[in-house]
Amino acid sequence: MISFRINLLVCSILCILVNTSTQQTVHRRFEYKYSFKPPYLAQKDGSVPFWEYGGNAIASGESVRLAPSLRSQKGAIWTKQPINFDWWEVDVMFKITGRGRIGADGLAFWYTTQRGDYTGDVFGSSDRWNGLAVIFDSFDNDNKHNNPYIMAVLNDGTKNFDHKSDGSTQLLSGCLRDFRNKPFPTRARIEFYMNTLTVYFHNGLTNNEEDYELCFRAENVQLPRGGFFGLSAATGGLADDHDVIHLLTSSLHSAQQGGQQISNDEQQKLSQEYQEYQKKLEQQKEDYRKEHPDEMRDKDEMEDWFESDGQRELRQIFQSLSHIQDVTRELHKKVDEVIGKQMNSLSMLSSVYTQSQGQPAQAQPGQAVQMPQFPITRHDWEVFTSNNQLMIQTVSELKSFVVEVNRKTDTLLTTGGGGGGNGVNPQFLNELRDNVHQVKNSLAGVAQRMSSPMQSQNCPSVTCVSTAMLLLVISGQLLVLFLYQWYKERKEAQAKKFF
Ligand SMILES: [Ca+2]
Numbered sequence: 001m002i003s004f005r006i007n008l009l010v011c012s013i014l015c016i017l018v019n020t021s022t023q024q025t026v027h028r029r030f031e032y033k034y035s036f037k038p039p040y041l042a043q044k045d046g047s048v049p050f051w052e053y054g055g056n057a058i059a060s061g062e063s064v065r066l067a068p069s070l071r072s073q074k075g076a077i078w079t080k081q082p083i084n085f086d087w088w089e090v091d092v093m094f095k096i097t098g099r100g101r102i103g104a105d106g107l108a109f110w111y112t113t114q115r116g117d118y119t120g121d122v123f124g125s126s127d128r129w130n131g132l133a134v135i136f137d138s139f140d141n142d143n144k145h146n147n148p149y150i151m152a153v154l155n156d157g158t159k160n161f162d163h164k165s166d167g168s169t170q171l172l173s174g175c176l177r178d179f180r181n182k183p184f185p186t187r188a189r190i191e192f193y194m195n196t197l198t199v200y201f202h203n204g205l206t207n208n209e210e211d212y213e214l215c216f217r218a219e220n221v222q223l224p225r226g227g228f229f230g231l232s233a234a235t236g237g238l239a240d241d242h243d244v245i246h247l248l249t250s251s252l253h254s255a256q257q258g259g260q261q262i263s264n265d266e267q268q269k270l271s272q273e274y275q276e277y278q279k280k281l282e283q284q285k286e287d288y289r290k291e292h293p294d295e296m297r298d299k300d301e302m303e304d305w306f307e308s309d310g311q312r313e314l315r316q317i318f319q320s321l322s323h324i325q326d327v328t329r330e331l332h333k334k335v336d337e338v339i340g341k342q343m344n345s346l347s348m349l350s351s352v353y354t355q356s357q358g359q360p361a362q363a364q365p366g367q368a369v370q371m372p373q374f375p376i377t378r379h380d381w382e383v384f385t386s387n388n389q390l391m392i393q394t395v396s397e398l399k400s401f402v403v404e405v406n407r408k409t410d411t412l413l414t415t416g417g418g419g420g421g422n423g424v425n426p427q428f429l430n431e432l433r434d435n436v437h438q439v440k441n442s443l444a445g446v447a448q449r450m451s452s453p454m455q456s457q458n459c460p461s462v463t464c465v466s467t468a469m470l471l472l473v474i475s476g477q478l479l480v481l482f483l484y485q486w487y488k489e490r491k492e493a494q495a496k497k498f499f
């Protein structure tokens with residue numbers, strides 16, 4: 001109990017922020033009588049100092065479980081004393097966790113003129129409240145797919161909360177935020193200052209203290225004075241654990257107010273009070289050690305379960321670093337994607353360009369695209385293709401010619417063999433001689449043309465001997481020559497046989 005009070009007292013002294021900054025004219029003062037936080041949140045007898053809880057709520061040293069993950073549970077915790085300041089800021093750290101994809105029903109923060117029920121109809125508290133409710137509604141009663149939802153609902157004590165529409169017609173303002181099953185505890189900072197109500201939300205995806213984002217801000221909000229703070233939760237057919245880890249209240253004061261309220265005298269008084277508490281605590285610790293030497297050793301071992309400020313800072317640094325690493329990795333991936341797309345575009349562009357030029361080319365990734373510079377034009381290419389076609393045609397003709405010659409030779413052999421002549425036909429010899437002369441002349445003509453290419457190029461195609469024709473003639477002459485030689489040998493062999 002003493003240690004708890006000292007904790008709170010330290011906080012209260014540290015949190016008397018006489019802020020001289022020109023930007024921040026609001027003074028905050030930690031209000032330990034309207035706060036709870038671990039460790040030693042609940043005392044050994046289960047009570048929470050300055051607070052009262054009931055229903056299915058259970059308080060431990062680390063948190064207050066307002067409603068456990070069982071069906072139809074309700075619980076609440078309320079301040080014992082009404083607050084005695086006008087403007088305030090409340091930071092609620094909570095965890096709503098459950099095994100279901102959807103959960104129920106939700107949790108609510110209250111500022112009301114009267115303490116509500118512990119088993120009421122509105123998220124565990126009383127309906128027809130007078131004041132403010134900030135509701136964290138998990139379950140989508142109106143099936144508009146807009147839950148979990150955070151909303152503020154004002155009531156003057158006359159209205160019933162409309163569960164069927166999830167309060168959509170009654171809410172002051174709100175925001176769609178998921179607060180279930182987060183890796184870190186979620187947080188809400190509810191600020192009421194100069195009749196402006198502002199709710200910030202920390203989504204629990206990081207452990208960073210600065211990750212609050214604005215849920216909503218509403219101006220000209222009138223709240224009754226001297227209300228009670230409360231927290232409540234309820235489950236229905238579906239059930240989540242609703243755990244509140246801390247509720248920290250600070251009273252807010254304008255610069256003038258702050259100067260008046262937190263006088264030097266008051267600060268000295270608090271410091272003195274704190275020092276007295278510290279002395280008492282040391283004395284009690286000493287006494288306890290003397291009386292229970294064994295238990296103290298156990299307690300020292302238990303200290304290992306808690307982390308020091310340095311350890312916590314280190315852990316947060318590691319978490320931030322890993323977050324930065326993740327972001328960098330993601331960026332790296334994106335840059336790679338962009339480069340890949342750029343490469344694709346480049347190669348597509350180059351192929352389009354190549355097609356338009358009628359030239360095959362491929363762009364290499366990572367290289368500047370250079371267009372090939374061949375010394376042929378489209379016209380040259382077409383001439384080349386048509387010549388190729390002509391060559392194929394000529395070869396085909398040549399083939400049929402060879403077949404024809406073969407056939408004629410066979411006929412000749414048959415007739416020659418039947419004649420049984422022992423000499424060479426003089427007429428045939430003359431023909432052969434003429435043919436050989438013809439071949440000779442043709443070759444000479446070709447040689448002459450080859451030696452003067454320019455002339456050949458300029459020669460009109462109609463009167464020139466075409467390449468195909470030339471080839472045809474040469475082939476024919478050679479074949480005839482070859483056949484003659486063969487015919488001659490055969491005749492000689494026959495003559496020898498006869499002799
Ligand atoms: Ca609901």
Ligand SMILES: [Ca+2]
Pocket residue numbers: 139140141142143144145146147165166
């Ligand atoms: Ca809804």
